[in-house]
Amino acid sequence: MNMPGAPLLSVRNLRVHFPVRDKPGSLVKAVDGISFDIEAGRTVALVGESGCGKSTTAYAIIGFEPVTSGTILFAGRDITHLGKRERRALASEMQIVFQDPSAALNPKMTIGESIAEPLIIQRKTSAERQRRVAELLELVGLPPAYRDRTPNALSGGQRQRVVIARALALSPKLLVLDEPVSALDVSIRSQILNLLMELQRELGLSYLFISHDLSVVRHLADDVIVMYLGTVSEHGETGALFREPRHPYTEALISAIPIPDPRAQRKRDRIILSGDLPSPLNPPPGCPFVGRCPIRIDPCSLTRPALVPVPTGTEVACLVRAPATPRPTLCEVAVPLR
């Protein structure tokens, strides 16, 4: 099935819409037409504010949410609408790690049992399971004796190591990491980020990395997708996107990161957006960002901008910064002669 040269994951025009109870005919367009690829061994980050659709995108890929339209290809194979049995088989190829490891582990199971569970489901023998659990504990940097402990005897960082070990039990190619360090203590986060980087190097894993922490995203990701209200505002190589963000929303997001340097902080020009994310129930007809945009022009509230490549190296959905067709010249918009 695996087509040579195809990206590991390929998402095209993905839409995930939810009907609204009590409002027949209304739809929440949580994800509304997004496309991207993840190559083997690479990290793609989804960033944006809560409600932008980043988690829904991940859940659609992992099969937690039904896809309204669009396609998801995994290693060249269409996995958009898989049945239960096929999905379960695919679990050995892709796994997800959630934000809160305490909620992701059964408090009554030992660490060894938790890590072995996917192996039981895939009908591995007891000897195979024992061996694999030992390998996995070592891989994520936990002492072998932790096999017999329960989650309550572990710290938050150690629990997240266990969750990562369990996700790796079946040697998947793709890990979806949904805010994997946000619930951890600050002094522990870099341990887990290092572990993720080392595992990727060692095992050639691909990551779909979801985070609201842009400093972490910049450090780990190869490509970044900035989402706003279910659509992509800007998409491109991480270095280019952080060096020269072109979408006004990307600019605002990056400028809103508080940086741990008081002198640099005082010199920074901050862009403070007014207002909140609008409701995805009644998205504006034009650019979804128009209500908060500091550089909007009249056409923005009428036309939804398409993603257009810009010279700085990213793709940008903005009529002002990345006009799809050449902007009218001055004489064309000049007041006609009376």
Add this chain to the structure above:
Amino acid sequence: MSINLEPEDARILLSIENLRVRIAGVDVVDGVSLSARQGSILAIVGESGCGKSLTALSILRLLPGAARMAEGEIHVGDIRLSTLDGKGLEAVRGNVASIIFQEPIASLNPLMRVGAQVEEALTLHRGVSGAEAYRQAVAMLAQVGIADAERRANQFPFELSGGMCQRVMIAAALICRPRLLIADEPTTALDVTIQAQILDLMKHLRDEVGTTIVLITHDMGVVAEMADEVAVMYGGRVVECGPVDMIFDAPAHPYTRLLLATVPKLDGDRKSLLRTIEGTVPGADAWPEGCRFRNRCPLASEICGTRPPLAPVDSVGHMAACWHSSQVGELA
């Protein structure tokens, strides 16, 4: 009751001396002394379990049932909060000093219109009610940046976004023009663009109204942006404190130094391995004798088994509790 707000030293608004908070026989806040100057922003920074929130709650005597203030003196202006009785505390809370929390939605009454919640303190402390209270509440909501304040005042919390609920909390906390605002992780539950709005609002309040702010956070970026003075807490104690530039330029406690080094920088190398702090954050029942960071500290030696005093480092007001603070600069 009338409250005289002229303290003996007009520059210090809040002072905490040797605070001890005890839970089940353990001093989870272990001898904390802090002060904040009039009109300044003091950031208390640390990880979960370091005692920063309990310290903040102690100021207004809002400790949860299991926790007890075993020792310490707390003054706001010339009011000695540590010995006030219930009635005295009521007269202070929401009036002289207010507090806001991380989850604004959990702090608001879901069944009450937000305008009425802002009015409450005004009615209680100033005897203002009816149309006048409503007018002042709407004006306050507008002042904290709520567009269309009149309409919003008549809405319920569920009709407002998280950022707007936090603005409502700030409006309710500030309606009586308190001298002190305690903000316990006020932006942790909010998105970064909304966080920027709320932090900006708090700075404006400090600049325009002169409110002294105690900001509790775990985010060194927020500290750098907001604070004049910083107190770093670890294991129930202040391990370092001083002016914000000193703390970031020349941290004198290994914990502060390493904490700053573990965070990926916006202008740093990408994909490189990050600096880590070994081990885990110990619970209060597992704090080591002496310096509580010593199990995780690369500079630790035998002397660290005895408690290091919080001592001046190199400049006025910069203190660190480390036997090896002169070597901290060598920690790359």
